[in-house]
Amino acid sequence: MISFWEDYYEKNPIASRTTKDGNVVFANTGDPLIDKWEEELAKGLPPDLTEGLSPEQRRREKEALDKFQRQQNAVGAEGLKDGFVENYLEQAGIPALGK
Numbered sequence: 144m145i146s147f148w149e150d151y152y153e154k155n156p157i158a159s160r161t162t163k164d165g166n167v168v169f170a171n172t173g174d175p176l177i178d179k180w181e182e183e184l185a186k187g188l189p190p191d192l193t194e195g196l197s198p199e200q201r202r203r204e205k206e207a208l209d210k211f212q213r214q215q216n217a218v219g220a221e222g223l224k225d226g227f228v229e230n231y232l233e234q235a236g237i238p239a240l241g242k
Contacts, residue, residue: 166185169181170182176194176195179194180192180194214232214237217232
């Protein structure tokens with residue numbers, strides 16, 4: 144029986160980290176930040192994925208998110224699908240959502 148489970152977990156390594164309810168939990172990955180995020184996820188808390196970034200990297204990420212949200216608000220989450228908005232954004236040099 145031991146050989147069966149050794150073979151099984153060797154072929155399916157993710158199964159060794161899966162809980163009864165199907166969640167995958169990683170611990171002791173060797174990266175303290177990843178371990179902290181995994182612990183927060185396991186507790187149901189949203190991890191701060193910008194943690195560990197420099198102030199400059201955080202600023203660039205915030206600018207990119209703001210730009211994406213402006214585009215999403217301008218076009219709408221699904222767009223009008225009539226081609227007008229997509230053509231306008233293309234001519235203005237703004238990439239349309241989903242491209």
